[in-house]
Amino acid sequence: MTHSSGPDSYQFVSLSGADAAAFLHGQLTVDIQSMISGDVRRTAWCDASGRVLAIVHLVRDADRFILKLPGDLAEGLLKRLRMFILRASVVVEPLPDWRHACWPAGRTPDAAALKASEMVGFCWPEASHTEIWGPEASVNRWAAANALPLEPESDLRINAGHPWVTGPVSGLYQPQMLNLHWLGGVDFRKGCYPGQEVVARLQYRGKLKRRLYRVSSAANVDLQAGDLIEADGKPVGRILEAARNEADDRLFATAVLGTTVDSPLSCRHAELNKAQLPYPTAA
Known part of the structure; x- marks a missing residue:
């Protein structure tokens, strides 16, 4: 199997x-x-x-x-x-x-x-x-x-469009940056847990400047969790998880990116294209 x-x-x-x-x-x-x-x-x-x-x-x-x-x-x-x-x-x-x-x-x-x-x-x-x-x-x-x-x-x-965290990206992102608050992964009504005050502060007083996106590429390159994504020659995010679609040989991935990034994206010289998430988001 x-x-x-x-x-x-x-x-x-x-x-x-x-x-x-x-x-x-x-x-x-x-x-x-x-x-x-x-x-x-x-x-x-x-x-x-x-x-x-x-x-x-x-x-x-x-x-x-x-x-x-x-x-x-x-x-x-x-x-x-x-x-x-x-x-x-x-x-x-x-x-x-x-x-x-x-x-x-x-x-x-x-x-x-x-x-x-x-x-x-x-x-x-x-x-x-x-x-x-x-x-x-x-x-x-x-x-x-x-x-x-x-x-x-x-x-x-x-x-x-669901997140998964492995070693290269462990400890880098707050739950909202991984869209967990839109996926039922954070309960803001419950009591204390490690980091709860920081997570709540971002939700109620802060502004979400990074979040999870889906991206794809036709390039023949294997991307890994933690790989830097660039726009206009500057780092704007990282790959969270990547895989290759055997049917059309396209690479597809989840990535954490800045919410205001509009320039073309690349990772390890491969062009990346944003893909729509299958669930509603507020940003």
Whole structure:
């Protein structure tokens, strides 16, 4: 199965215990305590300055939470997580044999059938795509039996204009610069979490000068997260995530750019073209 996640792309972690919901609620940018079993959230884990260390996808599965972390950041994030647990009743259990599979939205998996195989599944609220998570053998077997039209998550994510943070861009951007406030990834009504005051100040008193865009290029170049984007010979942003469309051999990416940039864009001498986001924005 070529489109399930590889062992280095993501790491899955289970958090359980009497204080798990309260602990995560105090660390992440969304309301965790209101989640019921089967709910999925896209959220950010910020540092004290309100910069996004990582985007976390999490599902509530009965009394535990399953988190999907970027593979290259997982080790450091887990150390940081354990540092904040202190005396809280929280059990952290890495799930090294877990993988996931993704396909375009439209076919939602049966929750009972998945649970029987120790898996979880969901369709993202904005219907960008559907995922199943679980032990690798179970994911492969279930996807094959159901003849799923699998696609790499990065392709689906970039097409949807959704952010994902890996090592080269960790700690560079506040949640609003990644459009998370337009994607349900920030709850401004909830209490304190690391960087909350800075994030709230930008929302209510500041002006958003950078945000996430989709870009594409016909050039034969491979762009990477963190690559600088230029306009008129000056840096105006960075690539967040990039992939190549096999159908037309075009490169497409998400990028954080200044909101006032109107000049032609380039990255590593490749011309970039902005593409419309499939969701409304205020800028």
